[in-house]
Amino acid sequence: MAPKIPVIIDCDPGHDDALALIMALASDKLDVRAVTVTGGNQTLAKTLNNAKRILSYIGKRPLLARGADKPMFRELTIAPQVHGDSGLDGPVIPQADYPVEPLPAVDLMRRIIAESPAPVTLLATGPLTNLGILLTAYPEVRSQVGRISLMGGGLGGGNWTSAAEFNILVDPEAAAIVFSSGLPITMCPVDVTHKAMIMRSEVEALRAQGGRVSVFAAELIDFFFKFHTAQGFPGAPLHDPCAAAWLIAPELFTVQDLSVTVETRGEHTTGMTLADRRPWSGAKPNVSVCLDVKREELIRLLARCCAAYGD
Ligand code: BDR
Ligand code: CA
Secondary structure, three states: OOOOEEEEEEEOOOHHHHHHHHHHHHOOOEEEEEEEEOOOOOOHHHHHHHHHHHHHHHOOOOEEEEOOOOOOOOOOOOOHHHHOOOOOOOOOOOOOOOOOOOOOHHHHHHHHHHHOOOOEEEEEOOOOHHHHHHHHHOHHHHHHEEEEEEEOOOOOOOOOOOOOOHHHHHOHHHHHHHHOOOOOEEEEOHHHHOOOEEOHHHHHHHHHOOOHHHHHHHHHHHHHHHHHHHOOOOOEEOHHHHHHHHHHOHHHEEEEEEEEEEOOOOOOOOOOEEEEOOOOOOOOOOEEEEEEEOHHHHHHHHHHHHHOOOO
């Protein structure tokens, strides 16, 4: 069997972040060295508390570190309308006494990356603030970062504004640093995550397979479902799980290499991820963009990852 890929998960949990954590921590292909948290879906205090509760509930013990409480140059925008007041409304999850590392997120990332014999992959499912700070403060880490797999952006429009997706819009300057870093990046924009829709009958099948993590995942999706179906979606988009799934089963995705830049100063377009799709432009691709997904196989992968936790 191939050696496990060392991974740091940077997230803002968040219902779909919780699902991405469940998947990544279940996979025998990934060695999750740490979870780092940023403000995003809710304030940092709440997303960190949610990370503690999720990790305790699913019984995994990666290192956990506190990251940025606001974007690099802006005030924080949060998403209570999607994730509730706690950032993880819906399932009843006990408070947890989970240890938080004394080192700030970027310093823990730097240490793990420096000490790892193999290149470390960064799985980012929130605003890219921690990664932007890491690459600015410690540019030398780039030689030991294997890839960034991120959920964010949209080539054909956004979800938070007509131009921008939430994670990129919250901290476009950090996103611009990441996208122009020269590091290998795989991006799951809303173009693919809106195809990664889980339907009601599939949520019920997940619940019915039993096991505390499967039931927990179904309850997370129940809450996420309400917001999205009220918006006219036929189900709940599995945004962040796509970025985790690409690491576990890249064959589920159709990918195109493109040159993608982040708009930071647009009057109407701040946070837009602009892809140059002109074959004649000569623009050098900097991002592998996931554009399609084998939806049913993704749902089966999620169910298998949940089942791996047992009863
Ligand atoms: C992204 O925004 C957040 O609300 C989700 O957790 C996901 O990371 C989708 O736009
Ligand atoms: Ca997220």
